[in-house]
Amino acid sequence: MKRLVILGGGYGGVKILLNLLDKGLPKDTHITMIDRNPYHSLKTEFYAIAAGTESDKNVRIEFPEHDRVDYVYGEIEKIDTDQEHIIVRDNREPVEYDYLVIGLGCEDNYHGITGAKEFTESVQTFSKARHTGYVINNLKAYGMVSVVGAGLSGIEVASEIRESRPDLNIRLLDRGETVLRAFDKKIQDYVEEWFEKNDVEVIHNANVEYVEKDGVCNNGICYVNDVTIWTAGVRPNFLVRELPFEKDSQEKIILNDFYQVPEKPNVYVVGDCAASEYSPSAQLAGQQGEQIAEVLSAVLREKEPEKPGEIKLKGALGSLGKSDGFGNMLQKPVTGLLPRLAKSGVLWLNKRH
Numbered sequence: 001m002k003r004l005v006i007l008g009g010g011y012g013g014v015k016i017l018l019n020l021l022d023k024g025l026p027k028d029t030h031i032t033m034i035d036r037n038p039y040h041s042l043k044t045e046f047y048a049i050a051a052g053t054e055s056d057k058n059v060r061i062e063f064p065e066h067d068r069v070d071y072v073y074g075e076i077e078k079i080d081t082d083q084e085h086i087i088v089r090d091n092r093e094p095v096e097y098d099y100l101v102i103g104l105g106c107e108d109n110y111h112g113i114t115g116a117k118e119f120t121e122s123v124q125t126f127s128k129a130r131h132t133g134y135v136i137n138n139l140k141a142y143g144m145v146s147v148v149g150a151g152l153s154g155i156e157v158a159s160e161i162r163e164s165r166p167d168l169n170i171r172l173l174d175r176g177e178t179v180l181r182a183f184d185k186k187i188q189d190y191v192e193e194w195f196e197k198n199d200v201e202v203i204h205n206a207n208v209e210y211v212e213k214d215g216v217c218n219n220g221i222c223y224v225n226d227v228t229i230w231t232a233g234v235r236p237n238f239l240v241r242e243l244p245f246e247k248d249s250q251e252k253i254i255l256n257d258f259y260q261v262p263e264k265p266n267v268y269v270v271g272d273c274a275a276s277e278y279s280p281s282a283q284l285a286g287q288q289g290e291q292i293a294e295v296l297s298a299v300l301r302e303k304e305p306e307k308p309g310e311i312k313l314k315g316a317l318g319s320l321g322k323s324d325g326f327g328n329m330l331q332k333p334v335t336g337l338l339p340r341l342a343k344s345g346v347l348w349l350n351k352r353h
Contacts, residue, residue: 002026002029004029004031004032004097004099005031005032005033005086005097005099005101006031006032006101006103007076007079007086007101008034008102008103008105009039010040010041010103010105010271010285011043012271012286012289012292013033013035013101013103013270013271014040014063015286015289016270016289016293016296017033017063017064017069019290019293020296020297023293023297025068026301029068030068030069031068032070032097033063033072034071034073034074034086035063035073036073036074036075036125038071038073039060039061039063040061040062041061041126042059042347042351043105043282044282044347045058045347046059046123046124046126046129047123047129047156047157047160047319048160049123049126049129049130049132049133050123050132050229051133051157051160051165052137052164053160053322056130061350061351072091074089074090075088075089076088076104076239077089078239079100079102079239079240079242081100081243081244081264084096084097084098084266099266099267099268099296099300100266100267100268101267101268101270101296102253102267102273103269103270104239105271105272106234106236106273107124107125107234107235107236108122108230108234108235109233109235113208113209114209114211115212118211119211119213120148120228121135121227121228121229121230122229122230123157123229124234132229136161136164136168137164137165139226141167142168142169143169144168144169144170144171144224144227145161145170145171145226146171146216146223146227146228147161147171147172147229148228148230148231149175149231149232149233150172150173150174150175150176150202151233152182152318153231154174154229154232155179155180156318156319157231158195159194159320159321159324162199162200162321163322169201170199170201171200171223172195172200172201172202172203173206173218174204174206175206175207175232176204176205177204178204179191179195179202180326182316183316183333184328186335187326187327187333190335194324206219207219208232234280235250235251236250236272236273237273240253240269240273245263245264246262246263250275252272252274253273253275254275255269255275257307258295258305258307258308259288259291259292259295259308260295268295268296270285270288270289271284271285271288276288276311278313281313283313287312287313288311291308291311294308295308317329317342317343317346318339322340324340325338325340325342325343326339327342327343
């Protein structure tokens with residue numbers, strides 16, 4: 001029996017699993033998926049969990065059932081590519097594999113800033129987003145929230161909290177001269193104006209020096225606040241960073257054209273842990289997952305896989321509360337209700353699939 005183990009039930013891992021099942025598993029193949037949660041969670045919606053505008057149930061989906069697919073739920077403690085097994089906390093025996101897919105996603109990058117890990121909230125995992133929501137929604141009236149980082153996650157977190165809690169004071173610390181540096185200037189200006197209209201303070205050219213329990217110190221000024229939320233960058237999961245494989249400058253594993261680790265061709269990597277010319281996203285992980293499923297489908301049938309084609313991303317979408325948004329659609333910058341509806345449509349399709 002060929003044993004395929006998929007680490008992580010995120011966008012990439014689930015796409016691989018679904019596509020392999022759609023193609024029909026070879027009779028001599030068994031799949032084990034390992035994840036900390038007994039469901040697939042929609043990470044692109046964690047900002048709404050943090051703000052308290054969505055319930056947990058609305059952002060999780062049950063894994064598919066199949067007679068040759070097993071699930072192991074728990075925290076992975078070690079990926080042993082020499083012994084070819086995975087050690088899972090509280091699991092009596094290691095999970096053996098013949099083929100391995102690593103899709104463990106990313107975690108916050110604190111850039112070595114003192115106090116950032118200890119004194120900030122996060123939206124990087126389901127449990128952390130839930131805790132952030134608990135803290136935010138337990139704040140007394142007129143409490144102060146600081147969001148560090150003005151990329152897509154920071155923008156969505158700050159705007160959703162504003163919609164959820166109009167009474168709160170919200171501050172956004174942006175390292176650059178404008179929010180959303182990766183987006184078109186039209187979108188940047190639109191989001192800046194939205195924050196100004198909705199009384200969200202934006203501090204540009206921020207340089208956070210350290211974080212304390214009750215404040216953030218930036219460029220020599222310490223801002224007192226009740227909650228600090230960290231959205232200022234990510235890095236691959238620590239288990240991946242520990243692996244003895246060649247990595248790029250962002251600590252992501254360098255792969256061949258078939259998403260295989262050159263040193264261990266039976267190991268595949270998808271999503272935030274895989275070196276890529278593109279920024280991490282659910283869309284990227286999903287497309288990579290589709291291509292890896294094609295490769296694996298051939299390999300498991302002992303056929304020569306075809307080289308995957310070029311990744312073609314369709315653009316990025318972001319929300320400003322429930323009725324406003326922004327994004328690149330058909331390679332053009334779009335703002336307002338249309339991109340927000342498109343984002344909701346993508347979410348609906350993910351749930352339906």
